[in-house]
Amino acid sequence: MSKPRDQRAWLLVLPVVALVAFSALIPVMTVVNYSLQDTFGNNVFFWNGLGWFRDLLDPATEFGGRFRGALWRTLLFSALCLLIEVPLGIGVALTLPRRGWGVAASLVLLALPLLIPWNVVGTIWQVFGRGDIGLLGAALNGLGIDYNYAQDPLDAWITVVLMDVWHWTSLVVLLCYAGLRAIPDAYYQAARVDGAGAWAVFRAIQLPKLQRVLTIAVLLRFMDSFMIYTEPFVVTGGGPGNATTFLSIDLVKIALGQFDLGKAAAMSIVYNLIVLTVCWIFFATTTRGQSEAVGERS
């Protein structure tokens, strides 16, 4: 049964459109406007055409090189987060109890890191990893491992990635758990009759049924890790050196630190387009197979 066509539905959507247009369209127009101009302060602007974009995309310039560096660091960070959090999240979701008092308790504990303000997450790990007052830092140093996230780039990366795993794996777990709960018991009974082992059940039943929630999980985790600002900013401030300066940290430095409006705006647009493109490609490729099934249903 398909939905009826009714243009009056626009009336119901209007408040959302008005609100989001106010909060998103006007800023986007401002950004586009700035990206084509240069300023020396005092609200005096000069037309710069596509100059900032040319600099940005040319790694030979100082600005372009800086952007390229931050972009690779952000991509690497997102890749590491996805590679660790998605398998770990699926694994933990499989271990969750299906009934009993343990369910609510586990879910509440799992969701806890998600509701901690991001700068507090940063503070927690900033303290936790310090060699002098933090449990993790002190324990590692006590084991004879030379660990100092404020000075060693590799340690800084380990800390930031570990923090993200701590912070966000629960989201993947909760999504997968919801997906697993939706599998009817009949599937498992059939598998038992066939004598399927745990691995076969996972490959043939659980993983395919998780496809939809995993799509959401990967999308959300990609977006949020690619846009991450607060947590690494609090822990490392982008350092040591530039080692953990991700795109958004660099962008805020340029926009609110140096008030370099033209550069910041050009960078904003390219940054936003990258997120949109990656999400769109991922969404289009993963839902192509599903859309046929949806078509049958409706």
Place this chain on the structure above:
Amino acid sequence: MSEARPRTMAAAPALPALHRPAREGALRAALPRLVLGLYLLFLLVPIYWLVNMSFKTNLEISSAMTLWPREPTLDNYRRIFTDPSWYGGYINSLKYVLLNTAISLAVALPAAYAFSRYRFLGDKHLFFWLLSNRMAPPAVFALPFFQLYSAVGLFDTPWAVALAHCVFNVPLAVWILEGFMSGVPREIDETAAIDGWSFPAFFIRLFLPLVAGGVGVAGFFCFMFSWVELLLARTLTTVNAKPIVATMTRTVSAAGMDWGLLAAAGVLTIIPGAVVIWFVRNHIARGFALGRV
């Protein structure tokens, strides 16, 4: 990662034992518990350390590694509850978070109904455009928001932050609610129309109770993302509406780290979230699947 490795190693020695027939069943049943337990431990240890620190004096924090406070003190909490610049931050934060949740739900409910029930000109494009705002890095919006809200005179008010957070909360609320609403059979709408219910009466008195779980979950997500956000909240406020998250960062940069106070402030920011989770704990699994598994 350095901590993830020991965890998997700790689980590994249990594996060969699985092949010993006598204990096989017991161990196979225990293994998931063990993995889950270790994972929850990994989640709780950093929080434990923060709580632990919040009850210590700064002298104890800097002088010794103690697993529990030797001289437990409530001074850090006392300072937060007596100093207006501290507790005011919590009130400011709660103001814009509640405002944002209310606005987001109010506009998202009718829109989600429209998306779940009708086809209309440009519906798919509109839906993707809404979601695309969820994909815009807040860092991109920081500067234009600052100028926009200064221009309309909302700068440094809870309204500025509440409206700014709508950019990512409204699309999410529409998405979640649309999923829940699509699960309600359309016959209910048609029957109500035949029975002579007007649309507003039907929507509020008949339809909303049917998607109450979805409203709760969408509200939970709006609360959560507004409560945890720092960058926009800090950019759009200076004095009067300064949120607790901004108060904390500014204290960090002050001369001499007051770690105990910082830890206490952090612990207090965890509490509202924990309370909210408790209320939606029965819906949370479904809610995280955004309504339609």
